[in-house]
Amino acid sequence: MGAIFKKELSEEQLNELFHCDEKCFEFLAEVKWEHGFTCRKCGNKNFCPGKTPHSRRCTKCKTEESAAAGTIFHNCKFPVHKAFYIAYNVCKGKEDLSSYELARRLSLRQMTCWNFKTKISHAIQEMDSLSENERGSIQKIFK
Numbered sequence: 070m071g072a073i074f075k076k077e078l079s080e081e082q083l084n085e086l087f088h089c090d091e092k093c094f095e096f097l098a099e100v101k102w103e104h105g106f107t108c109r110k111c112g113n114k115n116f117c118p119g120k121t122p123h124s125r126r127c128t129k130c131k132t133e134e135s136a137a138a139g140t141i142f143h144n145c146k147f148p149v150h151k152a153f154y155i156a157y158n159v160c161k162g163k164e165d166l167s168s169y170e171l172a173r174r175l176s177l178r179q180m181t182c183w184n185f186k187t188k189i190s191h192a193i194q195e196m197d198s199l200s201e202n203e204r205g206s207i208q209k210i211f212k
């Protein structure tokens with residue numbers, strides 16, 4: 070699980086991302102493939118759209134990669150824009166919202182929020198042990 074964020078998010082982007090999944094995937098895809106697409110399996114550079122929003126499918130070996138693959142939002146069991154909201158709140162570290170408060174605001178189960186919060190915190194700790202270059206940083210984009 071690496072950080073794929075290498076770009077700072079503007080206030081406008083944040084607000085957009087928090088409102089729908091579509092925008093979140095678009096953002097993830099944009100950052101992930103900013104230097105172009107390369108198939109993880111065969112190295113081919115050509116792709117066509119995949120089945121899920123903003124995913125890409127290799128034209129050679131047909132391997133599909135979702136926009137969230139390799140990020141903390143991969144296999145998220147609840148709407149990804151809600152996950153962005155939690156990540157934002159954990160990363161900016163201004164007000165420490167409890168998992169109860171997050172659950173209330175996002176209409177999610179408290180346990181779901183707690184689990185994801187924990188996951189983000191661990192990811193940040195992991196990133197702290199990375200070098201400046203490797204970091205890319207979820208903290209940076211959510212500042």
Ligand SMILES: [Zn+2]
Pocket residue numbers: 108109110111112113127128129130131132
């Ligand atoms: Zn391929």
